[in-house]
Amino acid sequence: MIRFLLRFLGLWLLAGGFVALVLDGVRSIASSRLLYTPLGDAWAAASATSLGQALGDADLPAGGWSHLAAPLLQAPLAAVLIVLGLLLLLAGRRRA
Template structure:
């Protein structure tokens, strides 16, 4: 049952990554330059309070959390979703 759920959510996350890739491609073609949606912007649009809590609510010393999470938040949304979807699908695959 857990493997099924992992594969199910993996396919949906992968589909979301494909949709984000298509939207970024359309925006890039319209602007005649490469544009992409950063993960942080998409997260802020979906839930600004959740992003603020994630950035400020950790107990790691010296701002190390912010130095770890900042590159991830600047990564393209499509790439993050595709990688996450593939990982979920691989975790949920049947063993040989």
């Protein structure tokens, strides 16, 4: 049952990553330059309060914010979703 849920969530994240990739591609073609949606912007658009709570509750040591969280929130949404989806698919795969 757990493997099914991991694969199911992985497929949804992978599909969401490809949708974000297509949307970013369309925006890039329309503006004639490379554009991508950062993870932080998408998270803030979906739920600004949860982003604020996650950032406020993070007990990062000094310099941890600039070295870990800030680059992750600036990463392309499509890449993050595709990588997370692939990791969940690998975690839920059947053992040989």
